[in-house]
Amino acid sequence: MQTSFRPLTGAYDGLSIDLAADSSFLGLSSAHLQDPGRFWPVVWVPLAVGIVLVWLVGRSRFGTTLEGIRENEERMRFSGYNTFLPRLGAFVLSGLLASLGGALFALNAAYVSPDVLSFSQAGDSLIAAMVGGLGTLVGPLAGTALYVWGQARLNSGANLHLYTGIALIVVLVFLPGGITGTLQRLWKRVKR
Known part of the structure; x- marks a missing residue:
């Protein structure tokens, strides 16, 4: 077993993030970073900026190209588009947003563990996004809010x-497109 990197990575035990007693991040001490009442603006501002950024990208020519690549990449290549660079750009943008979320998590938890990268964590995130609706920008946010509410209220026992x-099965069987997709379809019916 490789043990030379254990002091740097913490291996399976993870790493504690220890800030010096006199240090701060954006004016917040280590204790304040772990206080949800004081840490929420640090999270909400990047979330709002990320939502606006993704919304603008989705409505740009780049976003239209990505949508065409998603629907039929081969047809986009035959139409003369380079499909590698837009896919690379989308990958870099998603990696940037995911790393920002990971850094904020590490600041709040003051601990980083390989358990954060486990399948159950990724699966929970994917299920929350599917329940909310993958076809919209608001869908994953709604699914995550519902998941966090469920963690707080329904986790007894x-x-x-x-x-x-159960929520995933109900959504897959009765609400294709998730909660937001179903609400969009209902709204279109009401408008007619």
């Missing part, structure tokens, strides 16, 4: 995964 599974 360790049944959260049961409720999450």
Whole structure:
């Protein structure tokens, strides 16, 4: 087993993030970073900027090109588009937003562990996005809000995964497109 990097990575134990007693991040001390009442503006500002950025990218020519690549990449190549560079740009943008979220998580938790990269964490995020609706920008946010609410209210007796599974089955069977996709379809029917 490789042990030479254990002091740097913490291996399976993870790493504690220890700030010096007199240091701060954006004027917040280590104790304030772990206080949800004081840390929420630090999270909400990048979230709002990220939402606006993704919304602008989705409505740009770059976003239209990505949509065409998603629908039929081969047809886009035959139309003369270079499909590699737009896909690379989308990958870099998603990596940037994900790393920003990871850095904010590490600041708040003061701890980083390989468990954060486990399948159950990624699966929970994917399920929350699917329940909210993958076709819209607001869908994953709504699914995440519902998941966080479920964690706070329905986690008694360790049944959260049961409720999450039931919600996923209900969405897949009865609400294709997730909650926001279904609300959009209902709104279009009401407008007619």
